[in-house]
Amino acid sequence: MAKPIPEKALQDIEAVVSAHPEGVGLQAVLEALEQSLPRRTLQYRLKYLVDAGRLIKTGEKRWVRYFLANTEPRTGSGVREPSHEEAAGAIPVSRQAAEIQNALRKPLRSRKPTGYQHSLNQYRPNHTAYLSPAERTHLREIGTPPSRPRPAGTYAKQILNRLLIDLSWNSSRLEGNTYSLLDTKRLIAFGEETAGKAHVESQMILNHKDAIEFLVGSAEDIGFNRYTILNLHALLANNLLADPEATGRLRRIAVGIEKSVFHPLEVPPLIEDYFDQILATASAIADPFEQAFFIMVQLPYLQPFDDVNKRVSRLAANIPFIKANLIPLSFTEVPADIYTEAMLGVYDLNRIGLLKDVFIWAYERSAAHYTAVRQSLGEPDPFRLRYRSELQGVVQDIVLERLGKKAAFNRVVQWAEQHIPQEDRGRFREVAENEVLSLHAGNFARYRIKPSEFSAWQEVWLGNP
Template sequence: MHPVMALRNLDTLQKEIVSILSRVGIGMSQTDIVAKLTSRASQPTVSRAMAKLVADGIVIKTGETRGASFDLSPAASWFSKAPHYRPEVPYDPERIGGYVPNMTTWLPTEQLARMRAAAEGVNQALDASTYSKAIAERFLIDLAWASSNLEGNTYTYLDTEVLLQYGQKASGHELAEATMILNHKHAISELLDSVGRPVLNPQFAARIHAMLLRDLISPEDLGRVRGNPVKIQGSSYQPSGDRTQFTQDLGQLLWKAEQVEDPFEASFLLLTGFSYLQAYIDGNKRMGRLMANVPLLWQGLPPISFMGIDRSAYLSGLILFYELGDASLMAGAVADAYEETSKNYTAAVATRRVPKSVELRERRRIDEAIRTIVEDGIPEDDVRSFASDYFQDLNDEDRDHLVGLVAEIITAITPENAGAWSVDPDRVAAYISGRSKTHGT
């Protein structure tokens, strides 16, 4: 367990020992610590408490036997104090400015290896970007619920599923909670529709932010880099209020993430970078969670939905990163969650056809093409010619693929599955009937 998390689980004696070491501020012998204890505890009891604190990384032991000295570890020393007693930590432009793509790493080696192992083999099964419609819908619900939950939203997963699929709001909840979840759906859909395109730029980030925060903040603040100070609850970190600095650093963050070759490092850079930068008046952590999926989805890797993430470790990890620049706790929480959820998408991939990235990029136009063919009664023999003209703006490889796909869909379409392409079942029934008459059956 990370020392910052272990601090939350101390018994009375351990808390007093930590308090003594925090007040004194220098190494102490066990004898000196015992002398300052107000609670009565035997030497063996104190020894066991000290051993546990050392094992948890809260206390550092220097030397052996009676000459040993005990002191708090840097993280424990810092976080043993309440936020308002910790020194204020100003925004450091070098945190992002000094990041050198493919040289600097924020994601520790151990967590990087764990995430790679969790995704192993999945990128072999996918075209570089996309999942079937069913998988995309599952990811959308997972991320919309988990990200909203991390913001304190009280909708259950089932409530969220009903809201997103049927538009039915849960009773007993504030309207803002439904708005937050629906905004996630809008923003995540935009993300999925953009797979394969160059999106790591301030303009796309502004669009995603506007979708995420619609009706939750003032319209003038949607997608706009802030120019006033903000306060981070539960932290001594003080972000800057310099809009010029933020605009520059946001551009740097996005550009550098695009240069990073390892998708997991790039994902973690965006996740923590957006949260640290606090470029917008609100919604920065949400932005980090959504944008962290860009490097993964674009490489055909399982996305990170944040389902099952340890909320306490995640939020404490962010504060640790804000104040001390230590990403280890945050990385551990992310890797734990990724190991659990990536296999869900892996299993889903294994049971479905493997789409190509152009299918997701052109999903709306594919639906429009299918609908036009059905509603206009275009003969089956003319479908390929129609589709070739419809997608004439694409390169030869993508156009040929979509021509074949549209022809395949038209052959397989029925009133029962018509909804997959947003086509009226009655129109499909009429189209099939007309097709049968044409073929004399």
């Protein structure tokens, strides 16, 4: 029979943890205790305290933190303080979120099966809110670039090359994709698959690239409507579903979720009704951050598609940011295991606390990242920004039609006469010619040109004085 743990030993551990309201790791507890303990003994005692509800455990592996059960690892305003754990990639979570994690770490057989709860749809836009006023204010402060009002999508276009890589990689990584960041850069820039990787992984990343380009390129037209979400799914699911006709189509089959006791809706008419209700509700929400988080909760919870639901929700969350010229959300450094737990909290427990902590932390990370990226890029040329689509069109034509140098420059002149106001034609010709002359193997992807198309054009271009 196991020897009982002395109460005094347990209280000593609680005293150490109580001195760290921001949370404390196992090694720090070990070093702070007056009595020297073997590491495994301390691990056993910490587990005992967590199981007894006296401590709260958050994170996994090197990110594990312990809190007293009656403490709240957030500031009173609801906006978290930055900490050393954040720099190391950990996500500090609220007490409510930690309770979700502890509930989900119980054996699957001990959790009660649940179906789709219609009560989650009893949400009144601009009256009900998942994010507090303090949280929304905080996110707007860090997510608003210092610039004058500009057309929808302007900010996202300025950082598009970085966004394509960051969001494609991180969203794919959260699905278990094993491509590295460098592998992703090569695939997006050169169409170069990494040896030893499954084709499904490269397809997933390239689908993300296409979907992000669709959102940014159609910034004026996208929204929480069927056109946007169905086409977003079609792009993200391209060549990945067993039934090719299921891309961009609402679900007609029953689906299950791994490691979950949640049973999604199975009746197609109900799926259609709730899908339309979610889109209508999201469209009516005034605050872009509340919109983004609402769609991250509700869309995967409904499971409206055969698969790829979470990917759709992560990219759809960027719709309000793209349209309002706010810093986008790329899920930089979000640990996949915590994100998965957060979604299981929504599915199995109908609780959003952990996902909210992940969302806020991830946006703080993205805001810091893209602020630095934007500063390193300098101020964009307003002329190139104004004629971005026209420049892309003429360069694309020259490459796809395999025009040599003389024919290419004639095409630029013709294009300018047909599409550009007279006062800007000279400047447009100069910029377009420079764009063509500057094309190389590392930058042609931004014109939506395939590697094979670029290689074929290069043979003509280099051999045609």
